[in-house]
Amino acid sequence: MLTILPHHFAIITTDQQQEGFKLEVYLDNNATTRVDDEVLDAMRLIYIYDYGNPNSLHRKGNDAAQHMEDSRRILAKLLGVKSKEIFFTSGATESINWVMRSVARLASEKRNKLIIGAVEHKAVLKTAHDIAKIHNLDIAILPVDEKGVYLLDELEKKLDETVLLVALMSANNEVGTLQPVEEISKLVRSKAPRAFLLVDAVQSFGKSKMDLEAWNPDFLVLSAHKFHGPKGIGLLYAREGRIPFPLITGGGQERGFRAGTQNVPGIVGMAKAAELAVKDLEKNIEKMRKFQKLIAKKVETLGGVVITPLNNSLPNTITVSFPGILGHHLLNALSLEKIYVSTHSACSSSESTSHVLEAMGIKGKIALGAIRISTSRMTTEEEISFFLETLEKVLKFLGFDR
Amino acid sequence: MLTILPHHFAIITTDQQQEGFKLEVYLDNNATTRVDDEVLDAMRLIYIYDYGNPNSLHRKGNDAAQHMEDSRRILAKLLGVKSKEIFFTSGATESINWVMRSVARLASEKRNKLIIGAVEHKAVLKTAHDIAKIHNLDIAILPVDEKGVYLLDELEKKLDETVLLVALMSANNEVGTLQPVEEISKLVRSKAPRAFLLVDAVQSFGKSKMDLEAWNPDFLVLSAHKFHGPKGIGLLYAREGRIPFPLITGGGQERGFRAGTQNVPGIVGMAKAAELAVKDLEKNIEKMRKFQKLIAKKVETLGGVVITPLNNSLPNTITVSFPGILGHHLLNALSLEKIYVSTHSACSSSESTSHVLEAMGIKGKIALGAIRISTSRMTTEEEISFFLETLEKVLKFLGFDR
Numbered sequence: 001m002l003t004i005l006p007h008h009f010a011i012i013t014t015d016q017q018q019e020g021f022k023l024e025v026y027l028d029n030n031a032t033t034r035v036d037d038e039v040l041d042a043m044r045l046i047y048i049y050d051y052g053n054p055n056s057l058h059r060k061g062n063d064a065a066q067h068m069e070d071s072r073r074i075l076a077k078l079l080g081v082k083s084k085e086i087f088f089t090s091g092a093t094e095s096i097n098w099v100m101r102s103v104a105r106l107a108s109e110k111r112n113k114l115i116i117g118a119v120e121h122k123a124v125l126k127t128a129h130d131i132a133k134i135h136n137l138d139i140a141i142l143p144v145d146e147k148g149v150y151l152l153d154e155l156e157k158k159l160d161e162t163v164l165l166v167a168l169m170s171a172n173n174e175v176g177t178l179q180p181v182e183e184i185s186k187l188v189r190s191k192a193p194r195a196f197l198l199v200d201a202v203q204s205f206g207k208s209k210m211d212l213e214a215w216n217p218d219f220l221v222l223s224a225h226k227f228h229g230p231k232g233i234g235l236l237y238a239r240e241g242r243i244p245f246p247l248i249t250g251g252g253q254e255r256g257f258r259a260g261t262q263n264v265p266g267i268v269g270m271a272k273a274a275e276l277a278v279k280d281l282e283k284n285i286e287k288m289r290k291f292q293k294l295i296a297k298k299v300e301t302l303g304g305v306v307i308t309p310l311n312n313s314l315p316n317t318i319t320v321s322f323p324g325i326l327g328h329h330l331l332n333a334l335s336l337e338k339i340y341v342s343t344h345s346a347c348s349s350s351e352s353t354s355h356v357l358e359a360m361g362i363k364g365k366i367a368l369g370a371i372r373i374s375t376s377r378m379t380t381e382e383e384i385s386f387f388l389e390t391l392e393k394v395l396k397f398l399g400f401d402r
Numbered sequence: 403m404l405t406i407l408p409h410h411f412a413i414i415t416t417d418q419q420q421e422g423f424k425l426e427v428y429l430d431n432n433a434t435t436r437v438d439d440e441v442l443d444a445m446r447l448i449y450i451y452d453y454g455n456p457n458s459l460h461r462k463g464n465d466a467a468q469h470m471e472d473s474r475r476i477l478a479k480l481l482g483v484k485s486k487e488i489f490f491t492s493g494a495t496e497s498i499n500w501v502m503r504s505v506a507r508l509a510s511e512k513r514n515k516l517i518i519g520a521v522e523h524k525a526v527l528k529t530a531h532d533i534a535k536i537h538n539l540d541i542a543i544l545p546v547d548e549k550g551v552y553l554l555d556e557l558e559k560k561l562d563e564t565v566l567l568v569a570l571m572s573a574n575n576e577v578g579t580l581q582p583v584e585e586i587s588k589l590v591r592s593k594a595p596r597a598f599l600l601v602d603a604v605q606s607f608g609k610s611k612m613d614l615e616a617w618n619p620d621f622l623v624l625s626a627h628k629f630h631g632p633k634g635i636g637l638l639y640a641r642e643g644r645i646p647f648p649l650i651t652g653g654g655q656e657r658g659f660r661a662g663t664q665n666v667p668g669i670v671g672m673a674k675a676a677e678l679a680v681k682d683l684e685k686n687i688e689k690m691r692k693f694q695k696l697i698a699k700k701v702e703t704l705g706g707v708v709i710t711p712l713n714n715s716l717p718n719t720i721t722v723s724f725p726g727i728l729g730h731h732l733l734n735a736l737s738l739e740k741i742y743v744s745t746h747s748a749c750s751s752s753e754s755t756s757h758v759l760e761a762m763g764i765k766g767k768i769a770l771g772a773i774r775i776s777t778s779r780m781t782t783e784e785e786i787s788f789f790l791e792t793l794e795k796v797l798k799f800l801g802f803d804r
Contacts, residue, residue: 024462028454028460028462031454031455031457031463031663032453032458032663033453034453035449035450037450040449044442047437047632048437048442051436051437052428052433052434053430053433053434056434056742056744057730057733057734057737057744058734058736058737058743058744059742060428060737060742061430089492090491090492090496090634091662091663091665092662093650093661093662094650094662096652097649097651097661121652121653122652122654122661123651123652123653123662124652126651126653126661127651127652130651134507223663225663230449230665230667231664231666231667232492232634232635232665232668233634247499247649247650248495249525249528249529250523250524250525250528251523251525252524252528259495259499259524259528260493260494260525261495261633262633263493263632263633264633265632328459331459332459332460335461335462336461338461340454340461341460342458342459342460343459
């Protein structure tokens with residue numbers, strides 16, 4: 001039997017009731033987030049009432065198209081760009097593939113270099129290697145310093161007229177390090193003016209300030225499920241006239257650039273989630289920053305190591321290690337207590353070491369012990385207290401010896 | 403102010419209340435469908451409770467993965483295939499692009515012919531032309547007879563050892579004609595054994611019987627929003643070992659074949675929608691067939707022309723024409739009465755003539771007058787009666803003169 005608690009929509013099964021209700025603490029918000037209730041309410045209206053195909057010519061189609069274009073305007077305004085520069089996709093991975101595979105078709109012998117960062121998401125890294133093979137491109141990997149920050153002097157050395165595309169993230173998903181996007185962009189524009197610049201901003205939106213005017217990218221990607229929106233929807237910002245080809249062709253949707261019936265409930269949900277993510281952003285950053293500091297202090301007291309550079313990071317992310325304890329053992333022990341953290345990225349969760357930590361020069365016991373704690377604006381003080389208490393208990397149980 | 407009617411989730415705004423509540427009749431189910439309430443309920447539990455990333459290693463991730471794999475098993479069982487042959491995508495258009503763009507990479511000088519049907523969806527037609535340009539392929543267009551059925555003797559002539567891919571639909575979206583998929587498949591297997599066979603079954607699922615054993619395709623695509631499931635989710639059935647490359651690379655999801663965090667609520671919704679679509683299928687077919695006949699009779703009484711071949715069509719689709727009246731005028735006039743039909747495919751709705759009617763040899767006033775009425779298992783007798791009454795009224799108003 002299901003009991004529904006109306007305020008938080010938490011559902012407790014009879015089994016769970018019998019084992020005694022226990023606070024569930026979700027601290028893996030860089031992997032995905034819970035959909036906001038307001039987002040779900042907005043989507044529900046589309047699912048059950050304005051369910052028309054936005055490409056249909058009747059009123060039911062027009063109504064759906066209206067919701068879709070309103071959402072596009074909301075998102076464009078929040079990003080400070082034009083509506084026609086926003087394209088809807090199934091998520092950031094599709095957006096990244098679209099940009100990289102499409103730009104690769106413009107390659108020539110004189111313009112065949114990709115610059116990608118060493119700590120990028122697999123969506124960039126794997127796609128770079130795939131298109132390099134198909135189109136015979138050269139890949140230059142941009143290294144980071146020990147805090148995970150891209151080395152600008154190394155970037156400068158790699159930039160020349162052969163560069164086709166530079167793909168870099170604004171904030172790292174595994175350790176939370178912020179990148180100097182404005183400086184990177186200025187360097188790219190001055191040293192390789194014909195290069196395209198793709199910014200993976202998936203982890204920034206709703207957690208740190210984004211200034212698209214200063215960043216000046218050609219392309220920028222977002223995924224709704226990283227900011228309390230639904231899964232299966234994302235966007236590509238493409239500066240007017242910059243996206244060369246579609247990745248997915250067919251019925252001519254998205255002005256011929258992305259075919260397939262648009263996911264209108266998802267689009268409306270993403271726009272609502274984006275509004276909520278930037279509302280009270282400063283207050284939320286402050287709260288998450290406070291939690292990050294509390295966690296750092298406790299970890300140090302317990303004899304652990306803080307990997308995330310706290311003075312240059314997303315406020316919601318803190319990667320720590322208890323050398324000698326394996327990260328996935330700690331993850332499992334916490335999971336049994338209904339506390340959810342990650343070792344590294346969910347998308348690489350089956351691999352044993354992190355390419356991000358490796359690029360930062362972090363090896364051995366510290367790398368193997370790393371866990372990532374990622375909060376969100378929904379995280380409460382009560383949850384953090386419970387997490388910190390339980391962490392201490394679990395580490396004792398696992399025999400952690402500072 | 404919104405008034406919510408709990409049973410049908412219909413929402414009536416104050417404006418609508420003032421103009422007097424009027425039955426809304428949605429007869430454009432080949433373009434998209436309303437999400438079933440049971441589907442939305444199933445999705446809601448995932449959105450608000452089991453919202454983990456299925457690739458995360460903790461319990462919240464495992465629970466999401468469990469829902470996803472249960473859904474994959476349900477869909478595989480309904481199609482009579484193996485779970486590992488089902489891949490989740492953002493919809494049929496992505497699935498089609500994936501197959502066609504991926505198979506095209508296997509082309510060689512000796513194996514460079516695409517056979518595509520003249521009445522295919524734009525997802526196949528446009529993608530064929532795009533990959534033909536990129537990979538230097540030859541396209542052979544398979545013609546249809548006056549009922550829209552593919553000509554088997556023409557197919558036989560085109561089949562040889564140079565054929566890389568044959569892409570054909572099981573039922574036409576615009577006129578509802580059923581294709582002899584089993585015979586097509588047998589011909590392909592005997593005359594071009596190395597060719598891949600892609601079947602676009604988007605319009606068949608939940609409206610007619612599908613026999614994958616007899617059809618014996620290498621690839622088959624479905625979109626959930628065509629059978630009362632959510633938008634933004636679809637699947638690719640790919641026979642074991644047949645899909646050569648991913649279209650979207652990254653985090654290694656879907657066994658390395660389709661990257662991006664899986665849309666678990668969408669996947670669960672699609673599986674639930676599929677179960678509902680095949681439950682009582684025969685009864686639903688019978689009901690839709692009855693409506694189709696009622697509409698045909700009335701259209702003929704009114705002096706119109708029935709284009710759909712009723713003895714070889716989807717039960718839910720009937721395309722008719724009132725020569726002299728433009729299809730989009732009739733569509734608009736019906737839309738004002740809250741009755742929603744289409745001229746031709748929603749994906750081609752901005753084009754003035756239908757490539758399907760053209761291929762069937764239907765031209766001039768009949769082609770320009772065509773409208774498509776597509777019912778679903780949710781369509782009621784009351785709605786059909788209201789539609790037929792209104793159709794007569796509207797035709798008089800438009801000055802239709804038999």
